[in-house]
Amino acid sequence: MKRPKLKIEMTRLDWAIEAIAFMIWAGTILFLILNFRRTPEEIPTHYGTSGVPDAFGSKDTLWLLAGISTLLYALLTWIANYPHWYNYTVEITPENAERQYTIAVRMMRILKIVIMIIFAYIHFSSMIGSYLGVWFLPATSLVLVAIIGFYLYKANTKANNVSH
Numbered sequence: 001m002k003r004p005k006l007k008i009e010m011t012r013l014d015w016a017i018e019a020i021a022f023m024i025w026a027g028t029i030l031f032l033i034l035n036f037r038r039t040p041e042e043i044p045t046h047y048g049t050s051g052v053p054d055a056f057g058s059k060d061t062l063w064l065l066a067g068i069s070t071l072l073y074a075l076l077t078w079i080a081n082y083p084h085w086y087n088y089t090v091e092i093t094p095e096n097a098e099r100q101y102t103i104a105v106r107m108m109r110i111l112k113i114v115i116m117i118i119f120a121y122i123h124f125s126s127m128i129g130s131y132l133g134v135w136f137l138p139a140t141s142l143v144l145v146a147i148i149g150f151y152l153y154k155a156n157t158k159a160n161n162v163s164h
Helices: 010-037 061-079 095-129 135-154
Strands: 042-047 053-058
Touching: 010 042, 010 061, 010 095, 042 061, 042 095, 095 135
Parallel strands: none
Antiparallel strands: 042 053
16 A cells, blocks of 8 residues: 655644754854864864764864764755655554654654754864763663654554554
8 A cells, every 4th residue: 555645734843843953953053163263173083982082183074074964954854754755663544644644753853853962962072172971872872762762652552543
């Protein structure tokens, strides 16, 4: 069965989530632009699992990091328009498509905020030559898994899995 293609209308909450993600992304880029000259010539370019820098390089690599965060921001924004492309744990039917798509798109928007926060933190830490912290990898992993888990739970509850 071919999945329905639906346009998921944005609620006020969705607009707020999008605005927050945009402000984090734009703020990170603006921070980089405004503070680039004051950034040390050599900065951490890679962090080990303990959050301690284990490689150093030119501050110009911050532009690569900005490019990656911009690409991710744009990709996550674009893909929110195509929820019928996503993988689902339930069969998508005309009866449950709107609800399932809404849940999935909201998850993508929340993930976009978290990913932008992660990139902002890495940018800031690299610019000041700081370590990320031993908590960084476990905390970010836990947050990402928790968000996905919550939305999978929501998508699989009987009330959200309407079918005839």
